[in-house]
Amino acid sequence: MAAHAILGASSSHKWLNCPPSARLEEQFENPTSVYAEEGTLAHSLGEALISNDSKAIKDLKKNPLYNSDMQQHCEDYRDFVLELLNEAKAITPDASLLLEQRLDFSKWVEEGFGTGDAVIVADGVMRIIDLKYGQGVEVSAHENTQMMLYALGAYNSFEMLYDIKSIIMTIYQPRIKNYSSYEISVVDLLTWAVNVLVPAAKLAYEGKGSYKAGDHCRFCRAKHLCKALAEYNLEYTEPEMLSSELLSDEDIAAILTRADGIRKWLTSIEEFAFTEALNGKKWEGFKLVEGRSNRTYSDADKVAEALVSAGIDPALIYEKKIKTITALEKDLGKKPFNELVGELIIKPAGKPTLVPEGDKRPEWNSADGAAEDFKNVNI
Ligand code: SF4
Secondary structure: OOOOOOOOOOOHHHHHHOOOHHHHHOOOOOOOOHHHHHHHHHHHHHHHHHHOOHHHHHHHOOOOOOOHHHHHHHHHHHHHHHHHHHHHHHHOOOOEEEEEEEEEOOOOOOOOEEEEEEEEEOOEEEEEEEEOOOOOOOOOOOOOHHHHHHHHHHHHHHOOOOOEEEEEEEEEEHHHOEEEEEEEEHHHHHHHHHHHHHHHHHHHHHOOOOOOOOHHHHHOOOOOOOHHHHHHHHHHHOHHHOOOOOOOHHHHHHHHHHHHHHHHHHHHHHHHHHHHHHOOOOOOOOOOOOOOOOOOOOOHHHHHHHHHHOOOOHHHHOOOOOOOHHHHHHHHOHHHHHHHHHHHOOOOOOOOOOOOOOOOOOOOOHHHOHHHHHOOOOO
């Protein structure tokens, strides 16, 4: 199992915003998930493909989480990285590529290190590529502190060997086609390190500083018990926060910006309370009961057999259903599936959704009369 730094790069957005969170989180378990395991497998496969390590590739393919989509995404990642390496070599013949490299940024952050998926070191521009296999949250490279910490670690290791002037940091998130890059000069990176990173990291390492809630709380292991986050999420229930008897447009907009975070926070509290209750904890005013359930066949084959023997027409017993697009693509392969029936696949217009202004999708045009079609849609 990989070692984790107290002030890791991947959690830096959190501890830079809320320094005491780093030590507070130590009290809580860091559960692993199938998504994390899938990500680890994709990283190993990407590394093996770039290194052309056929034995490793063969072994990785035996993993139950492996599939042809993962193979395709990782081959695309390999091609992307190798193309950048070739570009770098055209300028710096001895440019080098480092894979899954430990990047030490402890010069600025006590015990700080992380792992860079792909680092291309060359004169002029150094490139850092981070493969993100998740598809839940789109990650931007713009002023991304995880990438900036990797950049510091890589710069620290190679500044003596190469004349590095700037770093291009790229998030490669193939499953949602998100390829985000951001360039920062070495001067700006080092200025940020001294002025912003070092003071916050010192507080975080010592468990000091002020709790500050925000978007960064989403991945905090303390979120279900944190008072600062509870106060932040309940802020709009304070009467003085609201303008009059009826909510104003500004009130609604302000609440909407918090809605997603509040929903997730409530879920984390419910899950925590439920797990504790299963372990015997009594919550004042609550009790565990058996949930509702639906009737089901104890043995579906026997039921069908009995009905057929009783003379019931099989057409009344069975229903024919085509597999989903995703399932068929998986079984047949995307390309053959597309060649055979691609023309018969349609994508109906999605129903309107209210999202923050920063969302990449173009604004929905209500002037085309489609509003009528959606007036009974449940949000
Ligand atoms: S939930 Fe948010 S405010 Fe609370 S400790 Fe974690 S990061 Fe800080």
